[in-house]
Amino acid sequence: MTLRQRFTLLYSTFMGGILLIFGASVYILVNVILLNQVDSMLAVVVRDITQVTKVNALGELNLISLPPLDMTSNAYIQVWAPDGKLIATSPSIGTLTKSLDPAGLNAGLAIYEDSYLDGAHLRVLSVPLMLRERVIGTLQVGASLSVVDATRGNLLSIMAVIAVVAVLMSAIGSWVILGRALSPLESIAETVDQINRADDLSRRIPYQERGNKEDEIGDLVVSFNQTLERLESLFTSQQRFLADVSHELRTPLTVIKGNVDLIRRMKQADEESLSSIDQEAGRLTRLVGGLLMLAQAESGKLTLVLKPVELDLLLTEVFTEMRILAGSKLHVHLNEIDQVMVNGDRDRLKQVILNLASNAIQYTPAGGDVYLSLAKIGEQARIIIRDTGPGIPAEDLPHIFDRFYRAEKSRTRSTTSGFGLGLSIAHWIVEHHGGQIKVESKEGKGTTFVIWLGILQ
Ligand SMILES: Nc1ncnc2c1ncn2[C@@H]1O[C@H](COP(=O)(O)OP(=O)(O)OP(=O)(O)O)[C@@H](O)[C@H]1O
Ligand SMILES: [Mg+2]
Structure with a gap:
């Protein structure tokens, strides 16, 4: 029934x-x-x-x-x-x-x-x-x-007629009203069925057109459509992710295989091939490390060990490492540095700042400058990493925290280019510290990353 x-x-x-x-x-x-x-x-x-x-x-x-x-x-x-x-x-x-x-x-x-x-x-x-x-x-x-x-007889027959008519009318009335009220459920079932049969997540339940969004079924349809939208975007991002990963994995593997073939043919290992293999193996290790970390983060298995961290000491440490990393290519400056304590995972926070700093060093042409600063502003600590590099095109800015996203200019692959994972990992870490990470960039002028973290009172 x-x-x-x-x-x-x-x-x-x-x-x-x-x-x-x-x-x-x-x-x-x-x-x-x-x-x-x-x-x-x-x-x-x-x-x-x-x-x-x-x-x-x-x-x-x-x-x-x-x-x-x-x-x-x-x-x-x-x-x-x-x-x-x-x-x-x-x-x-x-x-x-x-x-x-x-x-x-x-x-x-x-x-x-x-x-x-x-x-x-x-x-x-x-x-x-x-x-x-x-x-x-x-x-x-x-x-x-x-x-x-x-x-009595008349009363009884009149009442019987009225009762029969009333019951019939209520039956017809409720049949019609229920039909109208339940028809969206039918179209929900139909749409779900179509989605299942055609594997097409782009379908939506056509309900808004009826202009009746205020009842429970309207709410259900709206939430269901939202769920579909989310599923669709998750699904497409998963597909893109798979494609990206396979692409990123294939290139170093091809290089390694090519070099191994060359060594076999030459019957001896030349230094160039070995260092190329070494480089690509290093790239693969970095990629797998980054992927593993993102996977753990997304499945909730990456736990942050929160302890009081002296940010100023951490920043000095990063500054020293940056100077080594930059070598003679760039000038790294430490602008201001306030004494600030935050509650956080020291290693992860260091990873965030190093990620941003290495981006700055990597993307800024030789002779440029990179500035680091840490300030205590009200209840918050503000870390700024600014460079005088080429900047990020405005159309890329909204996406740079996405996995595998690389701005147009850096997409041409070189052995030093990254995978587009660094910023999404940094974003995840900062957000899970209750903080915020912002970017400002003007093409040709440089890029500024700002991290806000709540300080430990
Ligand atoms: N300081 C910067 N100046 C210019 N472009 C930048 C800067 N920082 C990031 N970008 C752009 O944002 C993209 C994403 O950065 P992200 O750190 O996530 O990836 P990556 O550096 O390419 O690779 P990975 O960090 O995973 O090795 C970069 O490819 C680059 O195009
Ligand atoms: Mg990077």
């Missing part, structure tokens, strides 16, 4: 149940009111008659007269002697000599009863007539219940 059918059935059953309870209450109430009216009419007639009833000297009933006919036209009246003899009847009864309610004759107390007399449904009040504790007869007053029965 579909959700739509199930809900429609549920609503209709619920509606039917409510109508049944409501109808039964109305029916019982109307019944009680109508019977009460008849009963009180009978009581009035009985009171009127007993007021004019007299006994003679022998203590026998002497009914002088019955109340006027216009008052009793709805009522049938019989007066019975204790011996079961009919003493008097109202003209409305005609020639009937049977008791209106045989059961009420000897009851000894006033009693209302329904009775059937020759097929007619009657309500009868039987009242014993007493004279000083002695029963001297029974008065029976009856009224036809045909009007009450007809009213």
Whole structure:
């Protein structure tokens, strides 16, 4: 059974149940009111008659007269002697000599009863007539219940018709409304099915066009589309990543293989081939190291060991290493250096600064300058690494922290060129220290990397 059918059935059953309870209450109430009216009419007639009833000297009933006919036209009246003899009847009864309610004759107390007399449904009040504790007869007053029965019958059929119509309408209404409300679910299922069958993550659920985004299903569709978008981008980035990795792996391997073939042919290892093999093996080791680190970072397995770190000491250390790295190619300057402590992973922070510094040294042409500085600004430590290199083109700037991204100019491969992993690793480390890494660059002017870290109070 579909959700739509199930809900429609549920609503209709619920509606039917409510109508049944409501109808039964109305029916019982109307019944009680109508019977009460008849009963009180009978009581009035009985009171009127007993007021004019007299006994003679022998203590026998002497009914002088019955109340006027216009008052009793709805009522049938019989007066019975204790011996079961009919003493008097109202003209409305005609020639009937049977008791209106045989059961009420000897009851000894006033009693209302329904009775059937020759097929007619009657309500009868039987009242014993007493004279000083002695029963001297029974008065029976009856009224036809045909009007009450007809009213009850009509009420019942009207209510049955209303109930059937209402249940039908609620069934149709809920079927239509549910159809409209659930149709996005169908299109969700359809889209998911298409995605599964066609392996196409670019599909989206067409919901916004309906302009009804405010209900839960709208929210579901929006989140589902967002999930699809994320999945698609993850999927494409994974595909790109695989392609990049294989490409980066293939080049050094080709060089190594070429050199090994050459050595085999020459039957001796020349220094050039060996150093080329060595270089490429070094590149491979660096690549695998970087990949391993990113993989660990992304799977959450790379944990940072946070301890108080004296950033100024760390920066001096990097500065010394940079001077060695830069050799005579560039001038490395240490501008200002404040004493700052941060809570961080010393080795990782050093790796970040070295990554940025080695980029600066690598991409700045000979004779350029690289400036390092560390300042304490409010609650934060600010590290700046600035160079006077070629700068990064504006269209590359938003991507340089992506894995394997290299700006256009540095894409032409040389043995010294990197893999485009350094900045994404640096970005990950800084972010996981609760800090920020920013870049500013003007083509032809130079590049400035700024790292912000919260200081240890
Ligand atoms: N100081 C800089 N000046 C100019 N371009 C830079 C600078 N720093 C980074 N870039 C550009 O950003 C790109 C990405 O840098 P990243 O450090 O991530 O990779 P890489 O240096 O190419 O390789 P890796 O660091 O993995 O060996 C570089 O290829 C380069 O184009
Ligand atoms: Mg680099």
